[in-house]
Amino acid sequence: MINLDLNMKTFYINNNWEYHSLEEKIKELEKFFFSLNKEEVTFDFSSLKNIDSSGIILLIKYIKLIEKTSKVNLKNISKKHEKMLNLYSSNYTHEESTKEYKSNFIENIGKEAISNKNSFLDFMSFIGRVFTFFIYLVFNPSKYRFKATINQMEIAAIHILPIIALALFLVGFVTAYQGADQLNRFGAAIIVIEMSTMSMFREIAPFLAAIIVAGRSASSYTAQIGTMKITEEISAMKTMGFDPDIFLVIPRIVALVIVMPLLVFFADISSLLGEMVITKIHLGVSYTQFIDRIYEYVEVRHILLGLFKAPLFGLLIALIGCYRGFQVKSGTDIGKYTTKAVVDSIFWLIIINALISLLSIELGF
Template structure:
């Protein structure tokens, strides 16, 4: 028998039974050394374990947990475990410890890579659908307020409108002109390089003029306006959201949609056809000059070929798409500005989203327009 600071443990091992007699207090003070002694009696040596608790004078939850853990290991080894001469109080304490032993939770099995990617795709689809719903609701609100201003022109804020027209249109002419001029040069150079293989360099006039008036002029202008003006709309309105100017406007009875959104949208609707016409003309000028300087195509030949190729429908297609693209860019930029919240990092995040959103919707709408105009013969 070994004495362990007031707790006595005696082990008797027969062929098929291990009997352990414990006497004295079995509390937190004796638990550590008592369990170290009990671990010396390895599970599996006998088919049956008997714990004799007749001599136990005191037991707390630590002692009960010690005995439960010891018996649990023997049961896992396939042995039969029994308590002998244990008082009802000690038995209830041990059973309570056993009832709270839920074990460590099993780690959930990680799904396969395909399942994780499908789940991520589904979550992204739900987020896009939610955002599209919010954008559609905002677009409906803006259209309703726009219709009200058309019916009552005195509601239009002319000073804000003229200010936005100067920022969006006049200040954008240099960059749009430069980009359009370079695009015209590139189109002629690349088109002539490919058509030279077939001895049809003169058809580069058809390629450049039709593609510029129908598609490239309006599409490139919309992309540049989205990156320049659409991002500015988001940053301006987003900053006002952070400084609580938008909330202050609502408090004093001023509608933020009428004051902030509609002047920007009306300005873009009015200016986009003019910017598209300007960009298309500058691109054609660049194409004419490059064709004359590098391809030896005289200016009058280029213009004569263009007059015989380009129809009024080609011009109207670009002009019809321009105000629609302008409205989409303005609504997307203002919508993302209204979604800014939290800190300054949200402004940058929403500005990036507004540019990507605007360009994406412009390209999608351009594809729909192409199918529509082809169906009606334009």
Template sequence: MDDRVQQAAVSLVEGRTLRCRGAWTMPDVAPVERALRRMTWPARSALVFEASGIEAFDTGGAVVLYRALMEARRQGCEVSIQGLRPDYAQLMSLVSSHWAAMVAEVAPRQNGSERFRASIRNRVAQGAGALEFLGESATALVRLVASPRRLRWRSCLNSLRLDGVHALPITGLLTFLIGVVIAYQGAEQLRKFGTNIFIVDLVGISLLREIAPLIAAILIAGRSGSAYAAQIGTMKVTEELDALQTFGLSPIELLVLPRVLALVVALPLLTAYADVLGVFGGMLIASNQLNVSFTAFLSRFEEAVALRHMLIGLGKAPFFAVIIALVGCYQGFQIRGGVDDVGRHTTISVVQSIFLVIIFDAICSILLNWWNL
């Protein structure tokens, strides 16, 4: 604290005089504000604010002092200020003249229970909005099935190219490396027990049934789901969606359904592609680390890895695709602000897509285990 300026303070003397002293500035006035909130004002009596002891004064101090004046008047006190320097009084006059606008712009701070209730209301509203969007998409899909000519085939094929063909390099590389890692880590354990050939079971079942479809879905969620949210959100910010509705075009049919259908076709194909490259990576490690030749690997693969494992992995892919596409498009339609809002909802779309994909995969694993599949 500066030696020349005392800390802001306030004290009530004999119930009629409120002495104000020290520095009533933004950094120093917080203790005074807390003390004034706890103060019991004398009802229906004259109250004098003795302000000659104020040594420094700024807008923050003026707001606190004026708020105290208003609170005292609400309690029935006849309030007056004495000893305030002319320049400080001018600042007080400025604050009082703009007080209504200042109160309107500053929202009252909510307590914990109010924030909790507001959060619950927001979650319920978001859930209702998501269900409404899902219903609109389902209705549009029914109309599309009844009249296939309504489908925008060019948009669908373009999405298939962007989300399927262009995703082949990164999907293939990552699943190949995943197969290498699984086989390499498994080889260290299997070598100890002389069961080298069981590397085929480890790589084949884990990749085909769980890892390859899940990795492909996560990649597509980060790559395509985020792109859906950003593209639709940008169109909404630039009012292109409003223009489409003005021309009588449905944004669901034009923007959502082509992406959903394209991803439903692309993701199973990417999963099959990931299966092949992941198993090939495991074959390389099995040959180099465990002396399991390609011929022995493939022979054991045919015996040990049942067809149902591959079908289960491929069967999950269309559901993953629907989740990713709908979440990405929905978050794009939720964008209300500018560029910052586009980035925020794009991030939300990726997080929600991956979360829902993993939840769905876990539910499938539990159900398939119950059914002994």
């Protein structure tokens, strides 16, 4: 039991001050410390029986805090306890020597650059590993999981069709309407048909379809593989001699590479329907005239370019989604890496799409 005489500003250290009995004493020390108002303080050791290193360190902590504003006296302390107090005080780490280190702006840039470099090299290593297993499966087709690939194709494509249909129909509708409204000022509203159709086939439809797939499939792949890592299913697969890249990664990549051209073609048709509806309403162009004008002025190469991008988009989304899934280490990482998978996928989709578009213009395609 600890006795306090707050008027005298004396703290009486009684009985045992050992690790298992310090919880109550911490509360009493805090109460005593917050009651002080720059008075002289005395610690009375007259009734102390036993004290260990935990008790000594606790006392030193509050003595150091009080010494910042007041004088501290030690009363009736034995030579043994005084030696202990002096020994631990000489090795006590003061608060000012443990201040949190704050890095500067240049250092943060360097750390971020190194982190991005290591992450990129790790991603390249992952791509190399997956490519190696893909070559292995080409020469050993019996080990390829065709059923898993078909299942992943269904998951990646069938359930996302209504979203793509609605989104691209509205985008085609709005794009054609805005174009017709602007071109109508120059008396050339009719050419919005080929302009909007070419831009949809070449750029907008493939890119928007890929973004929708990235938001759904990349996050799904990361969450699925990350959950399997946390529940140690992947470790169990390795123990049984099954390689996770063959069983988890390659079926997802192949499935997305196959379905992306189909999804892009579906997105092209959906956007075309949106354009047809608005040109019928706004310009009075019949559906037959609309199709005839596309057939006459819009070349096949425009739709082929969009379809050519689709497998690359699918490969990129699947690789990033699976790679982020394998980075998960704990339950709290799933949300973090799922977000990273979607953001990274969209970022690289923008870069790849821009490069292909520039290259196609230079080549005259």
